[in-house]
Amino acid sequence: MREPAVRTRELSVWYGQSQALHSVSITVPRGTVYAVLGPSGCGKSTLLRAINKLVLLREGARVEGLVEVLGVDVYRDHSAEEALSRVGMVFQTPNPFPHLSIYDNVAIGPRLRGMAKGRELDKLVRWALEKAALWDEVKDRLKSPASSLSGGQQQRLCIARALATMPELLLMDEPTANLDPVNAAKIEELIKELSREVTIILVTHDAEQAKRLASTGVLLFMGRVVSEGPISSILSRSYSSIIQSLVASARRQ
Ligand SMILES: Nc1ncnc2c1ncn2[C@@H]1O[C@H](COP(=O)(O)OP(=O)(O)OP(=O)(O)O)[C@@H](O)[C@H]1O
Ligand SMILES: [Mg+2]
Secondary structure (H helix, E strand, O other), X not given: OXXXXXXXXXXXXXXXXXXXXXXXXXXXXXXXEEEEEOOOOOOHXXXXXXXXXXHXXXXXXXXXXXXXXXXXXXXXXXXXXXXXXXXXXEOOOOOOOOOOEHHHHHHHHHHHOOOOOHXXXXXXXXXXXXXXXXXXXXXXXXXXXXXXXXXXXXXXXXXXXXXXXXXXXXXXXXXXXOOOHHHHHHHHHHHHHHOOOOEEEEEOOOXXXXXXXXXXXEEEEOOEEEEEEEHXXXXXXXXXXXXXXXXXXXXXX
């Protein structure tokens, strides 16, 4: 059997003196959508950033424990960079390169990897923009700067940018939080479609979305794993009542 897409063991992350993740052990099977749930500040984005090592860019950040991505120990193995080049990320706040054109924002990944050029690259850019439900809105202004797009359009541009590199693992941090219901539904369709070939780790505050899309997942609270497994068992009660009881028991301690 193939190794899981991601496996963490006893993963702890600190920002300076403050510990954001405490001994987090999760297993993300290949070819599934895996949801990361939990209240604001519980460490969801930190977990994604620990998986792709972007957390090390934060001043004072420190990581302990094991993180295996696509079978590679990314904090110890020499092949970490190669493994992480097969991982895409859609950030919680859209972060296109503002001065680059819409086209170049999507083309930059394939160009850097030497994946395509000329007509082939045009086709790839169009494919990614169509998948991210943005093509119709930008096809006549591909040379305009990304900063000329609305927030929701920028979010879809970042989804297109991540898709264009054809990742094997896609980390999505609340990808529909800035979108209207119509575009959110399109992105959910995309996630469903992609999950046949790509493993997706989806951070979401929307329990219904997690139930619609994910088969397994994890619930975090104050940087710790509360439960991991089938989404139906994690969300056996309403999400708000789960969070309320966690907050109440933390207050009692
Ligand atoms: N660069 C940083 N420096 C110091 N503390 C940080 C930094 N980034 C995050 N934190 C802290 O780490 C904890 C986890 O933050 P994180 O962003 O992972 O939470 P989250 O679950 O993604 O929250 P949200 O749902 O609001 O996005 C929080 O207490 C946060 O304040
Ligand atoms: Mg977050």
